Amino acid sequence: MAKRMQSMDGNTAAAHVAYAFTDVAAIFPITPSSPMAEFIDAWAANGRKNLFGQTVKVVEMQSEGGASGAVHGSLAAGALTTTFTASQGLLLMIPNMYKIAGELLPGVFHVSARAVAGHALSIFGDHTDVMATRQTGFALLASGGVQEVMDLAAIAHLSAIKSRIPFLHFFDGFRTSHEIQKIEVLDYEDLGKLLDIEAVKTFRRNALNPEHPVIRGTAQNPDIYFQAKESANRFYEVVPDVVAEYMKEISKLTGREYKPFNYYGAPDAEHVIIAMGSVTDTAEETVDYLLSKGEKVGLIKVHLYRPFSAKYFFDVLPKTVKRIAVLDRSKEPGALGEPLYEDVKALFYGKENAPLIVGGRYGLGSKDTTPSQIKAVFDNLKVENPKDHFTIGIVDDVTGTSLEVKEVIHTTPEGTIRCKFWGFGSDGTVGANKNAIKIIGDNTDYYAQGYFAYDSKKSGGVTISHLRFGKKPIKSTYLIDEADFVACHKQSYVHQYDLLKGLKKGGTFLLNTNWEGKELEKNLPANMKRYIAENDIHFYTINATKIAKEIGLGGRINMIMQAAFFKLINVMDIDQAVDLLKKAVIKTYGKKGEDIVKMNHEAIDKGISSLVKIDVPDSWKNAVDEKVEEKEKPEFIKKILEPMNKQEGDDLPVSAFVGREDGSFPLGTAAYEKRGVAVEVPEWIADKCIQCNQCSFVCPHSAIRPFLLNEEEMAKAPEGYSTKKAIGGKKFEGLQFRIQVSVLDCTGCGNCIDVCPSDALVMKPIETQMDEAKNWEFSETISEKKDLLPLTTVKGSQFSKPLFEFSGACAGCGETPYIKVATQLYGDRMIIANATGCSSIWGASAPSIPYTTNAEGKGPAWANSLFEDNAEYGFGMAIAVKHIRERIAELMNELLSFDLPEDIKAPFQEWL
Ligand code: SF4
Ligand code: SF4
Structure with missing residues (x-):
């Protein structure tokens, strides 16, 4: 049968295979595993059939503990049952995992492995969650990339059924679960042929059934419990062989060779890395690079982590190996070493001429691991006394664990096209890039890979899409560090980020901007001009924002930028690209009506015809940086918040967090961000205002507030600072009233305008309102006058300073006005226990903390524990x-x- 290639992410690949082998799926969503359960649910709703000709029964439970309980019960009653989870969700399943394994029930858990919240929540990937299940009795199977997820998901289900041991199949959260790759899709017919149908029948016969009843789950005393537990050993002893056999079958089917441990590298390697998960692809690339330099290096990729088989390990380890570095993507504080390291050490205990073994941590919370860092691990093995218990990817200047990267290497195979897109959250950039990967991956002979990095804002943050295309399968499981093409979808980013870092000489830069000619020359920062000129960058601009507005697409510039990208990148014939883009539009927007389709088609045509090639003058090489006046700011803002907001947080050393080891962060840091994300902001029309303060009451970002000024304060007001006589009774006499917008904190949601009863606010382009930034700074110096009206009235509450301001919540958020008013009423006396979820993200995404203090330094003390235990x-x-x-x-x-x-x-x- 011809291979079916398709672009998809790791979650889709796991779900595709899981569906085939599943009778019942008991689910509960948790990032980054949720899409797996959502796919299963959607396919079941569409009547898709599994290998047994039935539609999967999906049940969504009240928590992960509930989901695993349902999995256990469903397996006990004879249905092949699957679930999908991550992080704390997996930890909530642990009690049932012991039960499922103890009763030899062949369930399968697919886990997009994620960090477990400790000093902070992290929704990103590492193996801490999976490592916490080592003792449960589940077999643990690791996949390194999207194709492996597809292939090894099948191994997990097939082996569970045959061996009666439940399997936990895991892959790296986000890096693999959300990375899109062009892969071969396994066919259900082929999978069906591999299924041990007799084992399925035995499993079903063994189910609880009143026709042939048994009692399962007895209470056992010291006399027999231990022996009964040991009686299951023989089931574990055969698992490695069962897995190896199925790996052979899948290898025959696909041509991709799998073993419990795969070796990659020189047959006579002296130095070897042992690791599991997505880092193994990066390590393979690095091994290739080092082999080309004549080094004797290799890599052991661990697939079957439990049961850990010495036999299969030694089958692949070259006899020549003298030194080993084991990489763990987890941290076990207080242990002699991390889990994989300890397993490898144990393998060699008592062996003659055992190699020297060191271990290190990498990639916690999705920290990127690059080929240069992997090379640093090999370099460490070369020194006389290699560092043990090291870290890579960070600078640990406190306990000195980190390995120094002495040489930056680029290992991406020749001919790979690497593209980076700087988008604005919710502008459609990520969706457009996913579309681009599918178009290129599914319609050319290029392999394609897409990975999407986000900041911590709920919306309106920065998104960076990393796309690679190449004629060979792409193993680069790290962010693009050297790009052929960079696009910036938001003009203001030129001042905020180092957009061109890594753009190679002769590369292409596309900027969405309304600057033309002299204005472009004036507004581009000097360092950007120098980079463009010195590196012969092909520089193009397009005014996608204007085009989108004219067409009627509002702020959705994605289609215009996508078409421009296809025109510039030249991976396929542009007429074919246009045709495919237009077809994709019909598929996506067809149901929304002809007008939407037409608008998007026009956007594609304009995206191609409106590109402007900039003739870069030689003088740009000598562009001089403007002097910026440094404002007085707290140390935390200068040393932590600002680098993080410039996307340079990866460079912060461990010492930056000394004194914050318990995870405590200061309040009020969001006020220093001044993001300026709104396209339009409200302008106050004093004459029409009836001073009701409703605008301030509903603003989700505390970006519009009433101020009362006495004579003394009025005297200090900047020019053009309009006010009107305050109304509200005797207490207001002698005071002037003003509504002030913080234009750089406003998200342009329009809530204030919608609620204003007297049309005293109108939306204006942000560029026309920039003077208000100065006025805001002055307004903040005005004394609080909150005792004039009861705080329990809408108007009165708004004269009290909110102790919650400028959160990164979505524009127009319906939750934040409530917490804001609570802080206005009693924020100086609040302790908040915040459940994990939306409100913990807009409430405390480091480094931006919207909770703040009053003039006396008092404010809400906030903390977050978990999701399910907040009460x-x-x-x-x-x-x-x-x-x-x-x-x-x-x-x-x-x-x-x-x-x-x-x-x-x-x-x-x-x-x-
Ligand atoms: S537009 Fe939205 S964010 Fe801006 S001031 Fe009005 S309510 Fe606040
Ligand atoms: S809602 Fe309108 S009328 Fe009321 S205070 Fe705000 S701007 Fe004035």
Whole structure:
């Protein structure tokens, strides 16, 4: 049968195979695994059939604990059952995992491995979650890339059925779960042929059934529990052979060779890395590079991690190996080493001439691991006393664990086209790039890879798409460090980020901008001009924002930029590209009506015809940087927030977090961001305003506020700072009222305009309102006058400074106005227990903290525990505070019984 190649991500690949072998899926969503369950659910809704000719029964439970309970019950009753999870979700499944394994039930868990929240939440990838399940009795199978996910997902299901041991199949969260690759799709007919149908029948016969009942899950005493546990050993002993056999079958079917441990590199290698997961692809690329330099190096890719088979390990390890570096993507504080390292060490214990073995950590929370870092690991093996317990990818200047990258290497195979896109969250850039990969991957002989990096804003943040195309399968599982093409979809980014870092000499830069001619010359930063001129960059501009507006697409510039990309990148005939883009538009927007389709088709045509090639003058080589006046800022802002916001957080050393080891961050940092993300912002029309303060009440970002100025303050107001006589009774006499917009914090959501009862606000392009930034700075110096009206009224509450401002929540968020008003009422006395979810992301995404303090330095003390335990977490806080207060009251009462001066007694009595 001809190979079916298709572009998809790791989650889709796992779901495709899982569906075939699944009768029942019990699910609960958790990032980054959720798409797997969503696909299964959608396919079941469409009536897709599994290998047994039935549609999968999908049940969504109330938590991961519930999902694993349902998996256990469903398996016990004879249905092949699957689930999908990650991180804390997997940890919630652990109690049932012991049960499932203990009862030899062949369930399969597909896990997009993710960090487990500790000092901070991380939704990104590492193996900490999977490592916490080592003892459960599940077999653990690791995939390194999207194709492997497809292939090894099948091995997991087939082996579970045959061996009766449940399998946990894992791959790296985001790096693999969300990376799009052009891969071969396994056919259900082929998979069906590999299924051990007799084992399936045995499994079903063994199910709980009143026709032939058994009792399972007894309570056992010290007399037999231990022996009964050991009686299952023989089932584990055969797992490596079962897996190896199925790997051979899949290898025959696909031509891709799989073993419990795969070796890659020189047959006479002296230095070898051992690792599992997506880093193994990067390591393969690095091994190729080093082999080409004549080095004797290699790599062992661990697929079957549990049961850990010495036999299969030694089958592939070259006899010549003298030194080994083991890489773990997890951290086990206090252990002698990380799990894989300890396993490898144990393999060699007592062996003669055992190689020297060192271990290190990499990639926690999706930290990128590059070929240069892998080379540093090999370099470490070359020195007389290699560093043990090292780290790569960070600079640890506190405990000195990190390996220095002495040489930056580029290992991407010749002919690979690498493209980077700087987009603005929700502008459609990521969607457009996913589309581009599918068009190129599915319609040319190019392999394609897409990976998408986001910042921590709920929307309106920066997105960076990394796309690679090449004639060979792409193994570069790291961010693009050397690009052929860079596109910037938002003009203001030229001042915020180092967009051209890594753009190669002679590369192409496409900028969406409304600057033309002299204005472009004036506005481009000098360092960018120098880079373009010195590196012979082909520089193009397009005014996609204007085109999108004219066509009627609003802010959706994605189709225009995508068409421009196809025109410039030249991976396929442009007429064919246009045709495919237009077909994709019909597929995506067809149901939304002809007008939408027409608009997008026009966008494609204009994206191609409106490109402007800039003739770069030689004078740009000598462009001089403008002097920027440095404002007074706290150390945290200068040393942590600003580098992170410039996308340079990866360069922060460990010492930057000394004093913050417990994860504590300061309040009020969001106020320093001044993102300026709105295209249009409200302008206040004083004459029409009735001073109701409703605009301020509904603003999700606290970016529009009423201010009351006394005479003294009025005297200091900057020019053009319009106010009107304050109304509201006697207390307001002598005061002037003003509504002030913080244009650089506004997201342009329009909520304030919608609610204003007297048309006193109108949307204006942000460029016309930039003077308001200065006015905002002045308004912030005005004293708070919150005692003039009751705080419990809409108008009165808004004269109180919100202790929650400028969050990265989505524009128009419906949650944040509530928390904002709560802080206006009693933020100086709040402790917040915040469940994990949307509100923990807009509430505390480092480094941007919207919770802030009043003039006395008081404000909400905020903390987040987990997702499912927040009521209990908050309850714990409440009982602790109550208990401590009771003790204070006891002490005060005791003191009051003494003869104390009145001025000491009075505050005690008041407090009591
Ligand atoms: S447009 Fe939205 S974010 Fe901007 S001030 Fe109005 S309500 Fe606030
Ligand atoms: S909602 Fe309109 S009328 Fe009311 S304070 Fe705001 S701008 Fe003035």
